[in-house]
Amino acid sequence: MSSGSLPGNIRYEDDEAVVFDNHLNWVPVMLLVVPRRHMTQDELWGSGLLMAKLADLAVRMGHDYAPNGFRVLSNFGDDALQTQSHGHIHVIGGEFLGRYVG
Numbered sequence: 573m574s575s576g577s578l579p580g581n582i583r584y585e586d587d588e589a590v591v592f593d594n595h596l597n598w599v600p601v602m603l604l605v606v607p608r609r610h611m612t613q614d615e616l617w618g619s620g621l622l623m624a625k626l627a628d629l630a631v632r633m634g635h636d637y638a639p640n641g642f643r644v645l646s647n648f649g650d651d652a653l654q655t656q657s658h659g660h661i662h663v664i665g666g667e668f669l670g671r672y673v674g
Contacts, residue, residue: 583633589626591633591663600666601638605630607659613648616659630661638665 583603584591594602605626607616617623627644634642642665647655 583637584629588622589629591629594662599664599669601634601642601664603630603633603637603663605633605661605663611659612657613646613659616661617646626661630663634663634665637663641665641669643669 581593582590583593587608589605589607591603591605594604596602607619607622607626611619616626630644634644642663645662645664646660647662
């Protein structure tokens with residue numbers, strides 16, 4: 573995103589946000605909700621109205637693409653397996669997700 577290029581399968585976009593399919597495919601629905609402006613996870617989660625907008629968008633996308641249930645989550649740091657510095661929210665679902673941690 574910060575490079576100016578958009579990912580392949582865009583589900584939603586406006587001037588502030590983009591939702592697209594994650595390249596990972598651990599579950600049938602793996603969407604990323606990202607701000608267009610580059611910011612870290614901490615900056616995103618502390619951004620007030622922008623975070624509220626992205627959270628609302630994540631929930632709407634979850635209902636649209638995983639109507640039987642979904643999770644909304646973000647990873648912070650190495651122990652949480654954060655691999656991207658650009659702030660983002662995951663929306664996952666499309667099948668029974670089981671417990672949070674083994």
